[in-house]
Amino acid sequence: MIEITIRGVRPEDLDRITEIESVCFPATEAAQRESFRERIAAFPEYFLVAEADGILIGFINGCVTNSAVIYDELFHSTSHHIPDGKNLTVFGLDVIPEYRNLGIAAQLMNHFIQLAKDTGRRSVILTxxxxxxxxxxxxxxxxxxxxxxxHGGSQWFDMTLVLG
Known part of the structure; x- marks a missing residue:
């Protein structure tokens, strides 16, 4: 079993995060470097990364909102982040292909759900x-x-996890 460390994002993770996103999502859907830089600055507490042997292999991130669903503008501007909002969003759950099907995405998601509970959110939402x-x-x-x-010209489904 591979040992995974989940920790908060650091500014120096930016290039690797951008690289992972480009592998995990089509170009039309992938967030760009500048968007990640803004997210790391605006809501680092809601940006977790997974490491294996000191190498960043995946991440999960999102902002806080009062909206019951994710709307496209949330992806493009951190100005929509409401620190005391009701719902934590999931913008992306990324794990590089070599480390998929090992439960790493599930570990990231479970940590994110616990983070939402610990910070008093009512739900976690994603598309x-x-x-x-x-x-x-x-x-x-x-x-x-x-x-x-x-987003990205794709069809998405709204998903909601109501907490506690």
């Missing part, structure tokens, strides 16, 4: 492709149907 609906349901998320988000 995902249809093929991943079942995966997120395994964490307790409920599928709310097709999202209004058209």
């Amino acid at each position: 995902c492709k249809e093929r991943l609906v079942h995966y997120y349901e395994s964490f307790g998320y409920v599928n709310n149907g097709i999202s209004g988000s058209t």
